[in-house]
Amino acid sequence: MSGLIIDSEACIGCGRCVRACASGGIVVEGERPNRCARVTDGCILCGGCVDACPVNAISIERDEAAGAADLDAYRDIWIFVQTDEHDAVASVAFELMGKGRELADARGCRLVALVGMSPEGSLGDLEHLICAGADEVLVCRDERLRQNDVEVYARLICDLVAERKPEAILYGATAFGRELAPGVAVRLQTGLTADCTVLSMDTETGLLQQTRPAFGGNLMATIVCPNHRPQMATVRPGIFKAPDFDYGRSGTITQVSLAEDAKARVEISIPAEEWGQQASIADAERLVVVGRGIGSKKNLPLMRKLAEALGAELGCTRPVVEAGWLEYRHQIGQTGVSVSPKLLVSIGVSGAIQHLAGIGGAECIIAINEDPDAPIFGAAQYKVVGDAVEVVEELLAQLER
Numbered sequence: 525m526s527g528l529i530i531d532s533e534a535c536i537g538c539g540r541c542v543r544a545c546a547s548g549g550i551v552v553e554g555e556r557p558n559r560c561a562r563v564t565d566g567c568i569l570c571g572g573c574v575d576a577c578p579v580n581a582i583s584i585e586r587d588e589a590a591g592a593a594d595l596d597a598y599r600d601i602w603i604f605v606q607t608d609e610h611d612a613v614a615s616v617a618f619e620l621m622g623k624g625r626e627l628a629d630a631r632g633c634r635l636v637a638l639v640g641m642s643p644e645g646s647l648g649d650l651e652h653l654i655c656a657g658a659d660e661v662l663v664c665r666d667e668r669l670r671q672n673d674v675e676v677y678a679r680l681i682c683d684l685v686a687e688r689k690p691e692a693i694l695y696g697a698t699a700f701g702r703e704l705a706p707g708v709a710v711r712l713q714t715g716l717t718a719d720c721t722v723l724s725m726d727t728e729t730g731l732l733q734q735t736r737p738a739f740g741g742n743l744m745a746t747i748v749c750p751n752h753r754p755q756m757a758t759v760r761p762g763i764f765k766a767p768d769f770d771y772g773r774s775g776t777i778t779q780v781s782l783a784e785d786a787k788a789r790v791e792i793s794i795p796a797e798e799w800g801q802q803a804s805i806a807d808a809e810r811l812v813v814v815g816r817g818i819g820s821k822k823n824l825p826l827m828r829k830l831a832e833a834l835g836a837e838l839g840c841t842r843p844v845v846e847a848g849w850l851e852y853r854h855q856i857g858q859t860g861v862s863v864s865p866k867l868l869v870s871i872g873v874s875g876a877i878q879h880l881a882g883i884g885g886a887e888c889i890i891a892i893n894e895d896p897d898a899p900i901f902g903a904a905q906y907k908v909v910g911d912a913v914e915v916v917e918e919l920l921a922q923l924e925r
Contacts, residue, residue, distance in 0.1 A: 527585050528563045529572070533558045534581035541573035541582060549573070569710060595730075598753040600634045601627050602690040604681070605653065606672075606700055611645035615766065615807050618656050620759060623723055624694055625657030627732070630725040634659040638667040638688065640677060647777065656767050657866035659847035661775065666782045672700055678707045680782050682883045691753045694723070697758035700852075705758050715749035716756045719858065721763055721881070722746075730759065737858060737881060738864030742789060761806040762862030764884045803856060810836035811865045813856055814844060815881070816914045817893055819871025821849040827871060830916050833923045834866035838864065841879050857882035872912040875900030892916070 537559025539552045549567030554557055561573075561582065574582045590900065605617040621637065628635040637658040639650060643665050681693070681704075693708075695701040697719050699849045709716035719742075722735035732755040738745040748753040755900070783834050805811070812831040814824070821867045831838045836880045839856040840849070856863055858878035864885030871892045873879065880903055883889065891904035892915045901907045908915055 529583045529585050530561050531581045532560050534579050536579055536581070537561070537715050538578065540576045540578060544572040546696075548708065561716070582787065591785050592649065595751075595753055596788040598689045598691040600636050600688075600690050601631065602636045602638055602693045602754070603658070604693060604695045604704070605637050605639040605643050605700070606696055606698060607639065607649075609647070609670075609672075611641040611649075613639070613649040614696060614761075615654070615663065616698060616759070617653075617874050618766040619761065619764040620694050620696060621653060621656040621658060623759070623764045626813070627692070627723060627725045628657075628659075630727050631691070631730060632727075633691065637661045638681065638684065638693075639663045640680060641665055642901035643671040644666055650777050651741045652769060654773055654777075655769035655771055657770075657773070659775050661777045662780050663777060664780050668782060668786060671788065674700070674703050674707055674812065675786050676782070676786050677704055678711060678848065679823035680780075680787040681708050682711050683783055684780060685754060691730060692753075692757075693753040693917075695756070695758045697760040701758055705756060709756055712752075712754070714752040714754060714756060716758070717747045717749075719760050723757060723759070727739045731755070731771040737752065737877075737878075760862040760882070762864045762882070765864075779829050805837050805839055805856070806863060808837040809857075809865050810834055810867045811863060811886075812836045812841050812869045812871065813839040813841070813873060814850075814871050815879075816843045816847065817874065817895075819872070821847070823913055824849060826913065826916055826920075830869070830920055832873075833920060834867070836865075836867070836869070841873055841876070870900055870904065871916060873900050875903065 538553050541550050541561050542552055545567050547566045549564055550561055552561050552566060552572050569584055571584060597744060603620045606614040624635045626849055637653045645665055653661050662806055664680055695705040697721050702853060705716055716853055717734035717736060720734045720736045724733040728731060731750060733746050734757045735746045736802060752803050768802050792917055812827060814827050818827060828838055840854045842857055842859060845852050845855045859880045862882045866887045868883060868886040869890045874896055889904040890906040891900045892908045892912055893900060894911050896909045
């Protein structure tokens with residue numbers, strides 16, 4: 525595993541490393557002449573203390589990373605399969621399976637799904653992963669994986685990468701995936717492209733072409749990782765379609781183990797209802813999405829009432845979250861969740877390109893905005909020009925008849 529190494533014989537206890545560390549990851553202890561630096565749990569391996577040390581007493585030991593000389597040793601495409609507190613597979617994992625199968629076929633390699641779950645987790649969903657395109661499912665069933673701790677999962681992935689050498693790993697850009705994937709990339713000293721919207725494979729070089737919006741969504745950038753492995757990317761839920769299950773497919777399920785010394789350094793408690801609501805926004809078939817155009821936070825109860833009447837979940841734009849009207853888990857768009865509902869009612873949303881990027885999968889959009897030139901109308905099948913509150917009140921009156 526990666527770690528900060530301190531040469532106690534070379535260390536002079538000057539404290540420059542402490543002043544250079546922004547995370548409280550190193551302290552100096554003891555009395556002179558025996559003062560020496562010590563690493564704490566706050567270390568994030570940023571390297572600031574290494575550069576600050578005047579006697580080169582500090583170094584970083586990195587996990588195995590692929591150099592140009594041994595790229596050919598890496599093979600297969602992996603999908604990290606996130607599970608919830610009930611060990612159910614997240615829908616974004618199945619979306620990634622479809623794209624992963626396409627990439628693996630183009631590359632002529634295997635598609636492998638990596639799943640972590642509690643000891644009581646059912647193996648039923650794992651067979652569905654094979655039906656969705658996996659050639660092999662690596663499953664680790666361990667009590668330490670129950671709480672989706674980033675440190676524990678990073679240890680599991682890094683150890684398996686060192687052993688099995690995948691060419692690429694794809695993660696869902698969920699809240700957990702966005703925290704996990706960068707940590708793995710740092711430990712393995714490889715590249716990571718976040719929030720990809722297009723993935724393709726150069727069949728000759730094996731380079732994963734990772735395309736994502738750049739410069740506020742005005743340009744699309746294609747990124748490659750030519751000199752290190754595994755290549756890694758995150759993809760937001762709703763970007764790719766989940767494949768139809770092929771119940772005739774065959775594959776293998778392989779049990780793998782977590783290192784005995786792997787452990788969580790913190791305990792995080794997430795209310796079950798909050799976890800469930802996070803998932804429901806991405807998976808909802810009906811959504812009511814509000815923007816700053818609803819006027820103020822006091823109008824949210826009215827919007828919730830409409831959502832309840834339609835059997836819909838409530839989502840919002842980034843400005844609504846920044847204003848403190850709703851929490852981040854409701855945010856839809858380039859920096860939030862991508863959605864693919866059958867029906868989306870957009871209320872008071874102007875339609876910034878970053879938001880439109882997150883609703884491109886919606887089958888039917890009804891937009892309500894008092895600005896007839898609002899960009900949201902360009903994406904909508906049904907357009908209502910008018911005051912958001914007045915239109916919603918009339919809608920509710922009609923629904924209640």
